[in-house]
Amino acid sequence: MTQSWKENHALSLIIVGLLAWLVPGGGHLLLNERRRAAVIFVAILLTFLIGLYAGSIGVIDPVGAKPWYAAQVMNSPAVVLLGRWSTTGDYPVYGRPSEIGQIYTSIAGLLNLLCIVNAIYLAHLRGVERAGD
Amino acid sequence: MTACVETLLASFTAPIQIDTTAASMLWLLPLVAAIAVVYKATKVSKIHPWPFIKESSVLFGSIMVFIVVAALVLYLLAWIITEQLPRILGQLVF
Numbered sequence: 001m002t003q004s005w006k007e008n009h010a011l012s013l014i015i016v017g018l019l020a021w022l023v024p025g026g027g028h029l030l031l032n033e034r035r036r037a038a039v040i041f042v043a044i045l046l047t048f049l050i051g052l053y054a055g056s057i058g059v060i061d062p063v064g065a066k067p068w069y070a071a072q073v074m075n076s077p078a079v080v081l082l083g084r085w086s087t088t089g090d091y092p093v094y095g096r097p098s099e100i101g102q103i104y105t106s107i108a109g110l111l112n113l114l115c116i117v118n119a120i121y122l123a124h125l126r127g128v129e130r131a132g133d
Numbered sequence: 134m135t136a137c138v139e140t141l142l143a144s145f146t147a148p149i150q151i152d153t154t155a156a157s158m159l160w161l162l163p164l165v166a167a168i169a170v171v172y173k174a175t176k177v178s179k180i181h182p183w184p185f186i187k188e189s190s191v192l193f194g195s196i197m198v199f200i201v202v203a204a205l206v207l208y209l210l211a212w213i214i215t216e217q218l219p220r221i222l223g224q225l226v227f
Contacts, residue, residue, distance in 0.1 A: 035180040040171060047167040049145075054160070056148045090146075097148035100160050107164060111171040118175040 009127045016123040020116040022076060027119025031126065040115050047108035048075050055101020057082050058091030068102045074109035074116075161200070169193040 020027025025041035051059060062069045062083040073079050085091075093101065151157050169192040177185060 036174050039174040039180060039185075043167050043170045043174070047164065050163060052145045054149055054151065056146055058148065093148045096151040096153050096157060100151060100157075101148065104164060107168065111168065114175060115171065 005131060009124075009131075012127060013120050013123050017116055017120045020119040021074070021112070024075065024112045024115060027116060027123070031119065031122055033122070040112075044075065044108050044112050044115070047111065048105055051101045051104025051106075051108065054104060055093045055097045055099075056091050057086050058093035059098055059101035059105055060086050063087055065102065068106050071106035071109040072102075074113040075105070076112075079109075165196050165200075166193055169196060 016027045016030055019030050023029075023041070024044040025037035025039075027037075028040060029037035059065075060069065060072055060079060060082045062080075069083060072083075151160070166189075169189045173185060173189045173192055174180065177188060
């Protein structure tokens with residue numbers, strides 16, 4: 001395997017990973033896994049939206065709940081924007097709605113992290129297969 | 134149309150009312166379903182509707198059974214420590 005192949009391969013893995021983070025299921029869509037991408041997109045988006053519906057966008061708290069926020073950001077970079085809105089303090093949330101909202105949005109983020117890793121792994125396998133042909 | 138979109142967006146700016154009751158545990162179900170579906174989506178080689186639904190349902194059921202068993206074990210442990218242990222220790226002392 002040449003140096004240029006390795007560089008191109010690494011670049012393609014980075015693109016797949018970034019797309020998978022940008023839109024849940026985006027990495028799989030790039031790999032032409034349409035059904036898998038659709039299932040991942042719908043499941044993760046619904047989980048995230050249920051969390052926001054239960055606890056409002058106040059559950060995305062980059063100041064007071066950093067560990068939760070780290071998991072929530074794995075959903076998409078768009079979560080950073082929601083975090084900026086919520087730091088204005090206009091969306092206070094406490095108690096059970098806060099817990100359920102944080103759990104849902106964070107689990108959605110961690111599930112997307114699993115999908116990002118899976119998309120990168122699939123892209124790596126395909127790249128190695130193509131190089132072997 | 135605009136009013137509909139505004140109503141939709143407004144529903145994400147205020148939390149809903151969820152009481153601290155046993156019924157609030159039902160919030161667990163959609164989360165477990167999402168975990169089962171996404172996990173299986175990354176594991177199966179090809180996604181065909183019926184086998185995929187079947188495998189996701191089996192995983193959903195397995196997680197629920199494990200959660201119920203874990204809850205029963207923890208309940209039993211709490212019952213022994215808070216109810217039975219003080220009685221036994223009381224009999225030993227006096």
